[in-house]
Amino acid sequence: MSRKLQAMQKRLRNHQVNLQNEILMIRTKKKIAVSGQLEERLVFFLFILLIMGGCSSSSPSDNDILVSKDTRYLPDYDNGDTIYINVKIAIDERGWNSKTPDYFKTELTKQWQQINARFNNSDRKKLLKRTYVFQPDVNDIIVYSGCSYWGENGANEKVIKQMDTTFFKLGVIYDFFYEGAEAGEYGGGCGDDRGIGTILVINGSEDFKNKYNDHFGVYTYRAITHELGHFRGVTDLYIDVIEAANNPLSQEKFMPDHCLMNDFCYTPDEESYWSDYAVKIINKVGNQKKAGLINDLMYEDFADRMLITATKNGDPIDAQVKLYPAEYDHTKWSSVIKETPLFVYSLTNGQFQVNDLRKLFFRSDNHWDRYHVFLSEATVGNEKRYLWIADYMMHESGMDEKKTYELNFNF
Numbered sequence: 001m002s003r004k005l006q007a008m009q010k011r012l013r014n015h016q017v018n019l020q021n022e023i024l025m026i027r028t029k030k031k032i033a034v035s036g037q038l039e040e041r042l043v044f045f046l047f048i049l050l051i052m053g054g055c056s057s058s059s060p061s062d063n064d065i066l067v068s069k070d071t072r073y074l075p076d077y078d079n080g081d082t083i084y085i086n087v088k089i090a091i092d093e094r095g096w097n098s099k100t101p102d103y104f105k106t107e108l109t110k111q112w113q114q115i116n117a118r119f120n121n122s123d124r125k126k127l128l129k130r131t132y133v134f135q136p137d138v139n140d141i142i143v144y145s146g147c148s149y150w151g152e153n154g155a156n157e158k159v160i161k162q163m164d165t166t167f168f169k170l171g172v173i174y175d176f177f178y179e180g181a182e183a184g185e186y187g188g189g190c191g192d193d194r195g196i197g198t199i200l201v202i203n204g205s206e207d208f209k210n211k212y213n214d215h216f217g218v219y220t221y222r223a224i225t226h227e228l229g230h231f232r233g234v235t236d237l238y239i240d241v242i243e244a245a246n247n248p249l250s251q252e253k254f255m256p257d258h259c260l261m262n263d264f265c266y267t268p269d270e271e272s273y274w275s276d277y278a279v280k281i282i283n284k285v286g287n288q289k290k291a292g293l294i295n296d297l298m299y300e301d302f303a304d305r306m307l308i309t310a311t312k313n314g315d316p317i318d319a320q321v322k323l324y325p326a327e328y329d330h331t332k333w334s335s336v337i338k339e340t341p342l343f344v345y346s347l348t349n350g351q352f353q354v355n356d357l358r359k360l361f362f363r364s365d366n367h368w369d370r371y372h373v374f375l376s377e378a379t380v381g382n383e384k385r386y387l388w389i390a391d392y393m394m395h396e397s398g399m400d401e402k403k404t405y406e407l408n409f410n411f
Ligand SMILES: [Zn+2]
Pocket: 022, 226, 227, 230, 235, 236
């Protein structure tokens, strides 16, 4: 392992975002593609870096009026019907020199129309409180030179330095000319982006090295829409998927809600939608931009307690309940249910209350560091029942004002 790689991995571990997860998704996609299940190879790598911990002090609140020296732009706003967000666009120098400025202006304008349409139209039940307009600044594109990775002297730092950050809270960075050495390790991460969200679009693959890569195909606009879900506070739901083969206890698959943040990341618009869970978060976040948004929101709104009950023919019955955590297995590129329970409870009079549910899921003060899924198993005599519990379910319960999550096993 190279020193550079080690340093990169260390940085990644330290970052308070689930950036690694994002990389894993793309790798998994690629693997699926290789096995022939997809018609086209999904070869681009999209990373988002969101609003890092410790940067909130410098980010203005929702209601602050942004004063920009630049009068060309309408500042971001939320008027109750529409949320308008300016997007700073940046392009790597070699990519920029591969085409004309007019080409990028035209294609980016079209692509962001696709993104806005997908973002809004994926609200199938019309639950979004506002219409979203992400406005790309195609008239003043930042062109940066050198490497496109995240972190020290990375694309995010270079681009943010050139952004008017009193005004732009989101930078979308396109690397159209992948040079290989620049990323190498799919580089990502950052220390402190002062509450500014950045999305890095890059083909980090050997096949696409040293040539111009098109980022105006169908997968890129879909992936960027997924990333905007993060920008509006929603976590990755695909992280919670457990394949049946990775569940040695009940051999059942766990699939979170269908969503652009789950299995609909790359699907055509007409087949895709936001989950109710995602819409609740997007509505709640509104026009906020601040550090640690995704994970802190989940922590704050998490259900406080969990009441575990067991019943037989409607009557309470005593049972033993074990919670088996899912943990990421790097050899399988997916999460696996461990065969050793992390928590064991004895139900008395058919119930047991977990009084601090956050403690069960969150492993440290860094709220991204948590268990995503447990397989819960109840045993009465020789009979067993299984139920899934996942972080986002506890979050949704809390958002719905059900501060006690109820888990009932029926025998
Ligand atoms: Zn994601």
